[in-house]
Structures are given as structure tokens and as C-alpha cells.
Amino acid sequence: MIRLLPSCAGLLALSWLMPAAAGLALSPCILDGGTGIASAEARCGWLTRPENPEAPEGTQIRLRVAVVPALSPNPRPDALTVINGGPGGSSIDMYADMAATFSAIRRERDILIIDQRGTGASNPLDCPRLESAGMDESESVIREAARACLDSLPGDPRFYTTSVAVQDLEAARLALGYASLNVYGVSYGTRVAQHYARRFPDRVRTLIIDGVAPPEVPLGPIAALNAQRTLDRLFERCAGDEACHERFPDPDAQFTALKARLEAGPIPVTAAHPVTGVPTSIDVTRNHLLMTVRMMSYAPETTRLIPLIVDEAASRENYVPLAANALRIESELSGAIRFGMHNSVICTEDAPFFGNLDLPALEGTYIGPQQAESLISICREWPAGPMDDDLRKPLTVDVPVLILSGEEDPITPPEYGDMAHQSLPDSLHLIGAGQGHGVIGRGCFPGIVTDFVEQGSLEGLNTDCAGRLTHPTFFVNLMGPVAAGERTSEEDAP
Numbered sequence: 001m002i003r004l005l006p007s008c009a010g011l012l013a014l015s016w017l018m019p020a021a022a023g024l025a026l027s028p029c030i031l032d033g034g035t036g037i038a039s040a041e042a043r044c045g046w047l048t049r050p051e052n053p054e055a056p057e058g059t060q061i062r063l064r065v066a067v068v069p070a071l072s073p074n075p076r077p078d079a080l081t082v083i084n085g086g087p088g089g090s091s092i093d094m095y096a097d098m099a100a101t102f103s104a105i106r107r108e109r110d111i112l113i114i115d116q117r118g119t120g121a122s123n124p125l126d127c128p129r130l131e132s133a134g135m136d137e138s139e140s141v142i143r144e145a146a147r148a149c150l151d152s153l154p155g156d157p158r159f160y161t162t163s164v165a166v167q168d169l170e171a172a173r174l175a176l177g178y179a180s181l182n183v184y185g186v187s188y189g190t191r192v193a194q195h196y197a198r199r200f201p202d203r204v205r206t207l208i209i210d211g212v213a214p215p216e217v218p219l220g221p222i223a224a225l226n227a228q229r230t231l232d233r234l235f236e237r238c239a240g241d242e243a244c245h246e247r248f249p250d251p252d253a254q255f256t257a258l259k260a261r262l263e264a265g266p267i268p269v270t271a272a273h274p275v276t277g278v279p280t281s282i283d284v285t286r287n288h289l290l291m292t293v294r295m296m297s298y299a300p301e302t303t304r305l306i307p308l309i310v311d312e313a314a315s316r317e318n319y320v321p322l323a324a325n326a327l328r329i330e331s332e333l334s335g336a337i338r339f340g341m342h343n344s345v346i347c348t349e350d351a352p353f354f355g356n357l358d359l360p361a362l363e364g365t366y367i368g369p370q371q372a373e374s375l376i377s378i379c380r381e382w383p384a385g386p387m388d389d390d391l392r393k394p395l396t397v398d399v400p401v402l403i404l405s406g407e408e409d410p411i412t413p414p415e416y417g418d419m420a421h422q423s424l425p426d427s428l429h430l431i432g433a434g435q436g437h438g439v440i441g442r443g444c445f446p447g448i449v450t451d452f453v454e455q456g457s458l459e460g461l462n463t464d465c466a467g468r469l470t471h472p473t474f475f476v477n478l479m480g481p482v483a484a485g486e487r488t489s490e491e492d493a494p
Contacts, residue, residue, distance in 0.1 A: 024065065024175040031066055031113075033097035034090065034336055040099040042066040047114070047172050051123075051159050053386070061155060064121040065172055066092050068099075068111040077179040078205045079110040080453060081169065085187025085211070087219075088342035090120030094186075101441040104450040105182075112181070114172050116192070118160035118341025125153050125160060125340025130378070139377045146343070146381040153340050158385035160344040166196040173203060182453045184208040186438045187412060188345070191215060194395040194420075195388070201397045206453055210404040211412040211438050214419045215392050218350040220375045221357055223411060224367035230297050230410035230436075231255075231306075231366060238307050238474060247476040251307040254314040255293075259366065261314070262286040269323040275331045284319050288326040290367055295329045297410045298437045300472045308475045321478070347379035348387050394423035401427040402452050402461075404445065406435035408471075428458045434471035443469045 029044035046062040069075070080102065084091040095102070095113045102111055115122040127149035130142075137145075150157065169192075173181055180203050185193030190209035197204045213219060235252045238244040248254070261267075266283035273280040282288075292309070296302035302325075309325065312318040354376065362369035401424045405417035414431045421429040430448070432439040439445050444465035452461055473481035 024172070026065075026067060029066065031092050031096040034093040035097055035332070038097045038099065040068060040096045042068045042113075047168070047175060049117070049168055049171060051155055053159070053164055053167060059156075061117060061123040063117055063123070063168055063172075064092060064115040065176075066095070066113045067176065068095070068106060068113070070106055070108055070110050072108050076109045078182055079112040079173075079176075079178045080105050080182045080184060081112045081114070083116070083169075083183070083185040083189035083192045084119070085185075085189045085213075086119070086337050086342055087188045087345040088119055088337035088339060089189075090115050090336075091189070092120050093336075098441055101446045104446065105453050108454070109182070110178070112172065112176065112178065114169060116165045116341070117168055118155070118157075118344065119338045123155050124338045125155060125157060125344065126335075127339035127343070130339045130343075131334075131337070137374070139373070142374055142377040143381050146378045149340060149343075150381065150383075157340055157344045158348075158383050160341045161348045161385045161387060162192055162195050162345060163386050163388040163391055165192055166199050169196055170200055170203065180205040182206045182208070184210065184440070184449075186210040186440070188213055188219065190412075191349075195391055197397050197399055198390065198395055199388075201399060204397070204399045205456055207397075207399050207401045208404065208440070208449055208452070209401065209417075209420065210440050211409055212403060212405065212416045212420045213412055214394070214416050216394055217416065217419070218353040220346060220350050221354045221372045224362050224365040224369070224371060226413055227294050227297065227367055227410045228365035229413065230408050231293065233408060234297065234303060234306060237471060241474055243476050244307060244474040248307045248311050251310055254307075255310050255366070258310055258314040259286060259289060262289055267319050269319045271320045271323040271327065273331075274324050274328040280327060282323050282327060284323050284326065289322065292322060292326045292329055294367065294410065295333075296325065297408070300408070300434050300436055303408065303436065304472050304474045304481065308477070312478075343378055343382045344385055346375055347382040348384045349391060351375055351379040352384070353392065395420065396423045396425070398426060400452070400456065400458050402449065402458065403427055403429040404439050405429065405431045406437055406439045406442075407431050407433050408435065409437045411437055426458065428461065428463070430463055430466045432466060433469045435469060 024045045024047055026043035026045040029042055031040045031042050044066045047065050048060050048062055050056045051059040051061045082091055082095050084094040092113050092115050118125040129145040130149055182205050183193045191213045193209055197207050238251055263286050266285045269284050270279055270281050296306055309321045313322050357372055359369055403417045403420055405414040417429045421427050432442050435442050448463055475481050
């Protein structure tokens with residue numbers, strides 16, 4: 001979200017030193033993060049692009065562009081650009097939420113952010129009905145919702161793919177006059193970052209890919225398998241942790257029992273909404289459980305709460321912690337992903353390469369095959385768009401590449417980073433111990449990335465501190481994690 005500043009707003013004087021690029025006038029603005037809490041000062045403008053690249057005189061769309069000026073009066077000629085994932089997430093929102101992570105890079109370099117077409121404020125392709133659809137909806141219901149969404153879109157969904165988006169980014173670079181870019185992408189954004197480097201290798205000074213989506217691996221069909229792997233490892237760590245094991249002897253069995261209980265019917269709960277504080281009624285369902293566990297496993301701070309939340313519901317019939325976290329996650333996810341753009345990417349670049357789903361393997365996961373099957377149903381209605389012939393090939397470029405992975409990432413595991421590392425001759429793969437999806441903001445990773453961008457090389461990069469990250473302590477009661485020597489018996493829990 002972007003708010004224009006009045007002309008008397010107190011931006012740093014350096015902000016006014018940036019000249020407007022031809023065809024891309026920039027005005028003072030404030031970027032609001034997706035959480036509604038964080039914000040960042042910037043200069044914003046609109047980049048006009050043809051919706052269909054093959055029809056340059058046809059329908060035009062406007063893409064939201066933001067530049068956070070360098071603090072130096074003599075900034076480097078290469079900017080940093082950040083690319084969000086999803087597909088369908090706003091890069092501008094992500095930057096505003098994570099501005100502190102990139103603050104040291106901003107000392108010498110501008111930061112360029114563009115909301116990828118179909119996301120954020122860049123002709124967003126929304127699908128509220130698909131956003132609210134549960135995984136248990138029938139194929140006919142999902143396909144009907146997809147058709148209804150297609151009828152309501154403000155653009156032609158065929159032209160919102162990665163192959164078109166990288167051309168937009170290059171157009172923004174040219175309009176703003178940057179000699180080259182330092183490109184950071186996270187999750188699906190790593191696909192965009194890699195393909196930009198493939199198309200424009202001479203314009204990429206450094207490349208940072210965080211939570212790698214390898215071009216040759218389709219998004220979707222094995223997401224449930226990766227999520228199950230992370231949950232299994234969580235329960236294994238609990239079994240090996242004295243305090244956690246004493247408090248939760250068999251969290252896997254508890255989780256299975258709780259899932260079965262919710263499959264039998266919803267549980268009505270009233271809980272204080274974690275965002276508004278207002279008492280809120282919610283019928284807790286199986287889908288709430290699966291969504292909550294999956295999304296909480298993305299970050300170590302929330303992962304360590306999962307055994308406790310499951311135990312409270314399964315053993316004590318206290319569904320309030322589960323309900324409160326489900327409400328929090330629903331609030332955070334609402335509107336965060338533009339599902340029309342998401343579908344345009346998945347249905348062009350991924351679904352045609354799903355092959356035959358391994359249904360027995362997917363049935364063995366807590367998510368099951370429904371998510372992958374829902375994508376297939378949507379893509380039976382969704383039109384495919386342009387895809388470069390080499391988009392799905394492993395990236396091989398002579399650009400220094402820093403690859404970041406979280407050891408416990410439930411969607412893009414470290415093995416994906418290894419795949420990218422094998423084809424990139426000048427690359428380094430760092431794995432954050434105990435970390436989840438997206439690690440650039442963790443521990444010393446901001447400093448490592450800053451050093452990498454500053455020197456433009458992996459040579460001599462000090463990465464020792466990355467190995468000192470650890471798994472956080474489990475919560476064994478609602479008061480917090482247990483300290484050394486603290487009692488953990490049942491009677492101590494509230």
C-alpha cells in the first residue's frame with residue numbers, strides 16, 4: 001500500500017536529489033507494509049507497459065514503482081531490487097515490512113521496488129471467491145469460482161507470467177537509468193530473479209535467492225510432502241528435547257487425533273482476535289488446523305508453539321490457542337496474495353508439468369492431495385500465457401550468486417538450494433540452522449548480504465556466523481519456553 005506525502009513532508013533532503021526518469025516521474029510517498037504497522041519513505045511513480053508485449057500499441061497497464069534513495073549523496077550506479085513471492089505477493093509491501101533488513105545496503109545504493117504486474121497496485125488480479133475457497137471444495141465448485149473470477153478480472157490473465165514480468169523489470173531499470181541491478185528474490189520471487197538473470201545477465205551485478213524455487217521443479221504438486229517433512233522433523237526434535245518430550249510424549253499421535261476430531265465436525269470457539277482484541281466467534285475446522293500448522297511452520301518463533309497448541313486442543317479441549325492463531329493467520333493472508341496473478345503463473349509455468357500426482361504419497365501427508373488437485377481444477381479453466389522456452393531450465397550464468405535456505409523450510413527445502421548451486425559456477429549456498437522460509441532477516445544474514453552486495457563478489461565473504469543459528473526453545477506451557485532446570489510436569493502447566 002502506498003500513501004502520497006504532502007509537499008511539506010519531512011523526507012530526508014537527499015530524496016529530492018534524485019532526478020525524475022524520462023517517462024517515469026517520481027513523487028514523495030510512504031510505503032505501508034502488509035501488516036499495517038511498518039512503513040518506509042520513498043519516491044513513487046507509475047511505469048506504463050503494454051499488457052500484451054506483442055501488441056505494444058494495444059491495452060496499456062500501469063505498474064507501481066518505488067525508489068528508496070540511497071543515503072549517500074553519490075550513490076552507486078547499481079541499485080538493489082527486491083522481488084516478493086507467492087506467486088501474487090506485493091514486493092512493495094514486503095519491502096516496507098523488511099526495510100530494516102536492507103538499511104545498510106541503502107547507505108550506498110538506491111533500492112528499486114516494482115509491484116509485479118497483477119500484484120499490489122499494479123493492475124491487481126484479485127479472486128476473492130478463490131481466496132476464500134477451502135481445500136475440500138468439489139472440483140465443480142472450484143472450476144465455477146475460477147470462471148467467475150476470470151469474468152471479473154480487469155485484465156487479460158494470459159499476460160501476467162514470469163516471462164513478461166522480467167521485461168517489465170528491465171524497462172524500469174532503463175527508465176530510471178541504473179547501470180545494473182543487485183537482485184534479491186524470495187520464494188517464487190527467486191524464479192523471477194533467476195529468469196531476469198537469464199534474460200539480462202549483463203545487467204545483474206549480484207544475485208541473492210532466498211528460499212529457492214528451482215526453475216525445473218514445478219510449484220504445487222509436492223508442497224504437501226515438503227510440509228509433512230518439516231512437521232515430522234519438528235516432532236522428532238521434540239522427542240529429542242527433554243522438556244518437550246516430558247510435556248508432550250507423542251505429539252504426532254495427538255495431531256492425528258485432533259485432525260480426526262475436527263474432520264467429524266467444527267468446534268465453536270470464542271477468542272479475542274489477536275489483531276483487534278475484539279471477542280470473535282469462529283467454528284474451528286480441519287482446514288483451520290491444517291492452515292495454522294502449515295503457516296506456523298514457516299518461522300521458528302511460531303514453529304515451537306505447534307506441540308503446545310495441538311496438546312491444548314487434543315488433551316484439554318482448549319481450542320482457544322488454535323482459534324486465535326487461525327484468526328491471526330487469516331488476517332495476515334487476507335489480500336496478501338492476488339490469486340488471479342497466482343493462477344496465471346501456476347497454470348502457465350507449473351501445472352502443465354505436474355505429471356501424474358503420487359496420490360498414495362500425498363495421502364500420507366497431513367495436507368493431503370487436495371491442494372494440488374485444486375490447482376489442477378483451476379487450471380482446467382485458466383488460460384495459459386507466454387512462457388519462454390528456457391524458463392524451466394536450470395540457471396547457468398557467470399554472475400556471483402548467494403543462495404540462502406532455511407534448514408526447516410516447509411515449502412522450499414535446502415535441497416532446492418543445492419540444485420541451484422550445482423548449475424551456478426560462482427555461487428555459495430548458506431543454510432540457516434533451525435530457520436524456516438526466507439532467512440535474509442535472520443541473525444547475521446543481513447550483514448552477510450550487505451557485505452556481498454558491497455563487494456560484488458563471494459570471495460573472502462565471512463559467513464562463519466551463519467552456522468551459529470539454532471532451533472529456538474519449545475513452549476511447554478502457555479507462559480512461554482522452559483528455562484534450564486525449570487519443572488515441566490503436567491501440574492505446572494496452566
